[in-house]
Amino acid sequence: MRRQQASGWRKGLAVTKLGFKESLAYKFHYFVSLFGVPVNVLIYYFLWKAIFTYSGQDVINGYTLQEMVTYYVIVMLVGFITYSQVDEWIEYEVVHGHMVNAMMKPLSYFKWHLYNTLGMNSLGIIIQIIPVMLVGLALGLKAPSPGNLPLLIIAITIAAALYHLLTYLTGLAAFWLLRIRGLRRSRRVIVAFLSGSMLPLTFFPAGMQKVFSFLPFTFMRFTPVQIYMGKVAAAEAVLGLCIGLAWVLALYLVTRWVWERAFKKFSGAGI
Amino acid sequence: MKPGNIIEVNGLKKAYKTSKRDPGLINAIKALFKRQYMEKEALKGITFSVKKGEILGLIGPNGAGKSTTIKALSGVLFPTSGTVEVLGYTPWEEREDYVQHIGVVFGQKPQLVWDLPAMDSFEMHKEVYNIPPREYATRLKRMIRLLSLEEVVKKPVRDLSLGERMKCKLVASLLHNPDLVFLDEPSIGLDVIAKNIMRDFIIETNKHNRTTFIITTHDMQEIERLCKRVIIINHGGIVYDGPLHGIKQQFQSFKVVDVKMETERNTFSKKGCTVLEKRPYELRIQIDTKKTTIKEVINLLIKRYDVADINVSDPPIEEIIELVFRQ
Amino acid sequence: MTSLKRYWRFWMKNLSLELQTEMMYKANLFFKMVSFIIADIISPLVALLIYTTTPGIPGWTFEQFILFQGSFILIFGLAHLFFTGFPAKVIEAVRDGSFDKYLVKPIRPLVQLTLSSWDIEGVAEVMTGLALVTWSMLKVGVAPPSLLLYAALIALGCLFIYSMLVIIASMAFLVVKSWALYDIMFKLSDFGRYPLTIYEGGLRFFLTFVFPIGVVAFYPADALVQGMLANALFKVVLPVGTVFCAALLLWRQAMRKYTSAGG
Incomplete structure (x- = not known):
């Protein structure tokens, strides 16, 4: 029993390494995508600077201009760390008839893509994290208080798990729809909006905020950023993370349920 | 141009300037500042002519200058020196008018709309080449019958076999009834049956319309069956020009x-x-x-x-x- | 004239091919349309949230700002519908060495490429843009004659984007990995989602004169709001025309290089 467990981890590590090596082929991609970081930060910086100046207030909705900029930088950082494009891979495999290869892997389809994503993301994180921090520091980014660090790490892990699971679910739709570029884009935009990537969730009407605190999107971006910025009390944060964790479990179960059907579809139709 | 000739090539020369660098990141950065150029002569001044209605085989190892010759003749490339006259045109100077009269099949490259039936690509061809509807209909019907493509042209191109796809490409290249057709490796990856059907079709078209064909291939059997005359190009020069059986006597x-x-x-x-x-x-x-x-x-x-x-x-x-x- | 008629028919034929191709994956087409509508509806929603919680962006009322965003979405939607896809085709053809297929056809390569780059999902963006523009115009109140001038400014915006794309497509022959420029251009165009007046100093100069994406939607909307359409048109025509000519020259140069180097 024990030995099997160990070999499973070793397999996982091997796939992660493979994913990392694969991602090296796209290193130029990552460098180019870095270009977007200053663009986004600059847009939000100037937008909010104009709004703050116009309003004559120093604090809007609990944020100073400095904090606003910090917010967007950290959102971007969390975005890079939790990135997953597994839906694109699944679509590619289904459309190009590579599913058979994927099924031959010595790991479950889910695990294989999970480890692969981990590996592929490592390079992105390595390349992107420093420039984002530099841009952030130039604009007066504050470091998180060390006391929040454990919570932050848990929050980011939950964010990554949720984001990956949702992306994986989107990808499974390819078994029925084949091409899912549109669906992928819908998923991306909705997540960006509802997770607070475009605007802190505190800017939404109070009723909606209440609803959001129970939706999974909140935990993909907003919660980690709030914890980083020390804007939530520890008890509240822990409660939030529990809800996030419940979502991870729920989405995982949904994923399994959908996968069973996708697999039947695959073995029946032989995609 | 001599009467009866469709192509006259005189002293065609083409030299490329390519930047060279050693592999690796450091060399890539070096190359940014100091580029090293290499001059490569792809064609060293070749001369030949082709008569109307000929089927000419162009053979030679990879990198010998075959495709450079085809490119210059189809107007895609302009040479360093020398003259080319095809159908009264200098191909690279009057390309848009000139290509109206030629057909080109690239054996290894997609030329048809991938997700749709070949029929749709043919319809597109009709617009691009401004083919009168009646001519288009009779020609297409005839070619579909000769190649037995009745069902094939209704299926999306992506679902076709290599041979079926090639046949459709051949049809597309002939729809505007060109005087001259370039076939670049037309039989690559095809089975014997498909090759034979294609061969018979090319010979039939050549007889029926007096279409001139220039074919590049590595398949000697194909050359033997199709071409009365071959030109062998090697190291940028013509090493042989004449009937196929002459090679045997000479070499x-x-x-x-x-x-x-x-x-x-x-x-x-x-x-x-x-x-x-x-x-x-x-x-x-x-x-x-x-x-x-x-x-x-x-x-x-x-x-x-x-x-x-x-x-x-x-x-x-x-x-x-x-x-x-x-x- | 005959060639214009031929181009028109070629364009329409391409439209029918695009429609047929999209129809093969109906669910994907549906979601693509929906996703574009959602994506484009979200930016006005963000604007709404900003305007309800703050005094808003200086110099623009909410309706005016929606007019601005609508103009931006409309211009990029039109570009998307008609031609945004063509540099990608060039880049791909150059990479796999199949660009010759455009050269052996009796229509100029740039015309061929441009007229065969329909992307039907752009319809969703155009509709969203039009809806936003119409709503805000009704709110702001616009005299009918100025609509024509506004349309002309929108068209010039499209021409500017087209010129940028021609430049990117030309670069495919001159540098490797030119798709990076494509990505960068679209990233930079995000600056244009907010009015030029919020940017300061060097960035504003950059967005006005170096990479004038800042003025693409700004001029039509601003001029409409200020009632200075003719003035704006006068200011924009010459620069856009110059960029367009420069782009065409660059393309010609790239074609010349390609036909002399032979891929």
Whole structure:
């Protein structure tokens, strides 16, 4: 029993390494995508600077201009760390008839893509994290208080798990729809909006905020950023993370349920 | 232009300037500041002409200058020096008018709309080449019948076999009834049946419309069946221009002798002879006719061995061509 | 004239091919349309949230700002519908060495490429843009004659984007990995989602004169709000025309390089 467990981890590590090596082929991609970081930060910086100046207030909705900029930088950082494009891979495999290869892997389809994503993301994180921090520091980014660090790490892990699971679910739709570029884009935009990537969730009407605190999107971006910025009390944060964790479990179960059907579809139709 | 000629090429020369660098990141950065250029002569001044209605085979190893020649003739590339006149045009100078009169099939590259039936690509061709509807309909009908593509043209191109796809590409290239058609490796990856159908179709089209074909291929059988004349290009120059059987006379100084014997012998040595294959009761010997004669070898064989059967033949055309390439 | 008619028919034929191709994956087409509508509806929603919680962006009322965003979405939607896809085709053809297929056809390569780059999902963006523009115009109140001038400014915006794309497509022949420029251009165009007046100093100069994406939607909307359409048109025509000519020249240069180097 024990030995099997160990070999499973070793397999996982091997796939992660493979994913990392694969991602090296796209290193130029990552460098180019870095270009977007200053663009986004600059847009939000100037937008909010104009709004703050116009309003004559120093604090809007609990944020100073400095904090606003910090917010967007950290959102971007969390975005890079939790990135997953597994839906694109699944679509590619289904459309190009590579599913058979994927099924031959010595790991479950889910695990294989999970480890692969981990590996592929490592390079992105390595390349992107420093420039984002530099841009952030130039604009007066504050470091998180060390006391929040454990919570932050848990929050980011939950964010990554949720984001990956949702992306994986989107990808499974390819078994029925084949091409899912549109669906992928819908998923991306909705997540960006509802997770607070475009605007802190505190800017939404109070009723909606209440609803959001129970939706999974909140935990993909907003919660980690709030914890980083020390804007939530520890008890509240822990409660939030529990809800996030419940979502991870729920989405995982949904994923399994959908996968069973996708697999039947695959073995029946032989995609 | 001489009457009857459709193509006249005179002293066609093409030199490329390519930047070269060694692999690796450091060299890539170095290359940013200091580029090293290499001059490469792809064509060293070739001269030839083609008559209307000919089927010409253009052969040569990869990188010999075949595709550069085709590109210059189809107007895609302009040469360093020399003149080309095709159908009264200088291809690269009046390209848009000129290409109206030619057809091109790239064997290895997609030319049809991938997700839709080939029929839709044909319809598109009709607009691009401004083909009168009636002409279009009769030509298409005829070609579909000749190649038995009735069902094939209704299926999305992505679902077609390699052979079916190639047939459709061939149809597309002929829809505007061009005077001249370039076929770049048309039979690559096809099975024998598909090759034969394509071959018959090309010959039929050539007879029916007096269409001139220029074909590049590595398939000698195809050349042998289609082309009365071949041009062999190597190292940027023409090394042979003439009928296919002429190659044999000009380059072939070999004969192959197959001997069957009653007793088991498997050695044979003589000046000018090499044993190609040996089995217990059989030998295959290659004879260099410059160094010895067939008569001498046969005499020696009969004298020394218990000969049951003897057969003298020419080596296959592939081997001769290979020899020409190596020179 | 005859060639214009031929181009038109070629364009329409391409539209029918695009429609047929998209129809093969109906669910994907549906979601693509929906996703574009969602994506484009979200930016006005963000604007709404900003305007309800703050005094808003200086110099623009909410309706005016929606007019601005609508103009931006409309311009990029039109570009998307008609031609945004063509540099990608060039980049791909150059990479796999199949660009010759455009050269052996009797229509100029740039015309061929441009007229065969329909992308039907752009319809969703155009509709969203038009809806936003119409709503805000009704709120702001616009005299009918100025609509024509506004349309002209929108068209010039499209021409500017087209010129940028021609430049990117030309670069495919001159540098490797030119798709990076494509990505960068679209990233930079995000600056244009907010009015030029919020940017300061060097960035504003950059967005006005170096990479004038800032003025693409700004001029039509601003001029409409200020009632200075003719003035704006006068200011924009010459620069856009110059960029367009420069782009065409660059393309010609790239074609010349390609036909002399032979891929």
